[in-house]
Amino acid sequence: MGGISETCSVCGTGFEVQFRYQMEEKDGGFSFFCSQKCLEKSHLGGQDGAALATCDACAKRFPPDLVSQVLYVAGRRHYACSLGCRTQLVREAKGARLGDIAAAAAAPAEGATPTGGEAPLAGGASRAATEAAEPAPPAARASAHGEATGPAAPAVAQVASAARPAELKGQGAVAVPLSPAGGAKRPAQPPQRPAGVPRCLAVFNHKGGTGKTTTAVSVAAGLAARDKRVLLVDTDAQGNVSVSLGAGAERSLYHVLVMGLRVADATKTVRPNLDLLPSNETLAAAELYLAGRQNRDRVLSDRLSAAAAEYDYVVLDCSPSLSLMNQNALVFADSVLVPVACDYLSLVGVRQVIKTVKNVNALLHHPVQIWGVLPTFYDGRAKIAREAVSTMKQHFGERCLAPIRQAIKVKEAPAQGQTIFEYASGTPAADDYLAVVDRIIESRERGTAGSEAGAARDGTAWSVDRVDAGTERPGAAAAGA
Template sequence: MGRVVAVTNLKGGIGKTTTVVNLSAGLALKGARVLLVDVDAQGNLAMALGIRPRRTLYEVLVDGAQPADCLTNARPNLDLLAADESLLMAQPALAQRPNWPRVLEQTLKPLHANYDFTIIDCGGSLTVLNINALNAATDVLVPTTVEPFSLKGLTLLLNQLMRIKGSNNSLCAIVPTLYDPRTRQSVALLDDLRSQYGALVTEPIRVNVRLSEASALGRSIYEFDPRSRGAADYARLVEHLSSRWGFQARLRPTPAAPPASMSDPSPNGPPVTPPPPAARPEPSVPPVVTGAGSMLSLSCPNCGGPLQRATVAGYRVAYCDHCRYRRQELVSGPRR
């Protein structure tokens, strides 16, 4: 079973959906299989990913549709179980069921084996579905702006988490968002947050207009502007949580090199060199490419063909279109 991560806060406008999109996109780019579940009737998750799903969570919860039949593929390694305003009508129906706090958990259980991470985007209040999301979660991730009212709401959320789950052990991280290091208040409140919650507080996500621009266009920040501060901050968050959760990036295994020669079927025939293997189409690198995949002077160590270069979610990736060789390393350099 993969991890089930509820991304929640009882206050709206603090970057929950932005965090869900860019965290999940970063994990998917590292090779993780990620399922996104939207339990907010506003349906912002599909909009932020730039997709229009045909089927939604309502059909699963109320109409009894199979969850796997209602998924929408959003990106490579990234699927979405979307929501829309119809979800408002699902909550009264769920509240009548005897097992109502666990309906979502039971609904998602058949999908767990197919994904490394199931990330649930919760709404900004303690609704029936948000309670379901917390009960289903193995980990709770809390984005919060570095503002007085948001920090007060964080205390309320942790009290509710204690009431619903019996402890706060599932709280895996508090992510400060919309952080402006130029203001004294932001710096002071971040220090207070760290003194109160210690290692649970991650490095902050700084204010960056490119994040809101990316969401408006239905793209992750890695696709929209992978050299921005927002991309750097979310790539750092992906690395931090990947390490915390013990997930290692999955690179496609390097194919074995073909033998240099093989014997001719005729016993007296000279050895012949086999023809090179037919080129197999490489799945396109996600559209997080800078430099238009410009050619490098380096050659592929497997087949000798030219390597191409791309920048993907904070990594510099060298890859070969012929034999599927791939190598990656962290990018360092100036950020906007």
């Protein structure tokens, strides 16, 4: 399945990491567990081999023999000696202040008895209410991959905030605000890049067979040949980008999304200035992981944003589907390049792409825009190809790029593990893709100035009705019907 080959930190057995619970960040590094049994042994081992652990709330030493005494916050293991300490850790992860927690614990609310009553917590919520909001005990919970965790497995709490600093353990009097939990409050987004200036470019079309992978590989390779640092991300579980470049990789986008692996540890330099973050069939399991996340449309952006800052361009090859992975790709991207085969059905399919981009703008509040529509498989001898390009130019104006001429060399290049520039440099198709590359660089260097800025000022709202009007019949607009 393409897992990471590691050695179990408990028993020393070599194995392939397949599930999230098998990889755990600890003490600035990672621990690996070949099975649930070894994971449980690591829980009982405590520190320094003793059968005791230290409570992360009150610093008490205790034997962790209950499932509820082990929980995960921000992907790191934590121990709680009691239900009260567990509640405190969960509340801290959801953004409560340590001073509020200490005040609530030290001063019972008015009307509560010192012994029998239950003091409300900060904000007026009772401890019972807080426990009700906490994730249920995972005694019989199944993992995202369909594997049951078992009664002795740890509770994997999906909390995306940072753990409390070690120096504050046991000191509840210091009021330090912590970042909110994963779904409690969406984190502030970094400043958006100007619309129409491609830097993170998603190559996307719902319809298959339009040349998306060939376009993504050719654009990325062309940018790299122009001395631009490029990260090519394959978000399609078919993994055709790796095949097209003749590159194999042990780690993939799955390990970055699901297992929290650093992007730098999963990328592979496949050409000068060109790094590849590959995918394979394991990416299908990532859809289950994304579906269980509260900010599920922004997981890819959260994982890649820091690493992407090291590159001049990021190119994402998207799958031909209405998938959650494609939502993540569009939320991460600032521009969309839509390859459209020169036939009527592909032209009709552009309408769905435009509607999807509009939904990302309106519903997900991310200003991604269609940067260009690229006619592919163009044969000037075919009437339908000429009419398709004419229709696209009429309805998209300058956003319709010069077509990519059809050539058998384009289909032969992936079989050799080469780009079109390596396999058939100087051919019409190679020149056409270089023209697209030059236009991407030019449009970014000049920003939103020029004629494209006027077309971009109102987003994509203009496109849907105009394309609908132009696809009533094959060639209707081009023929003047």
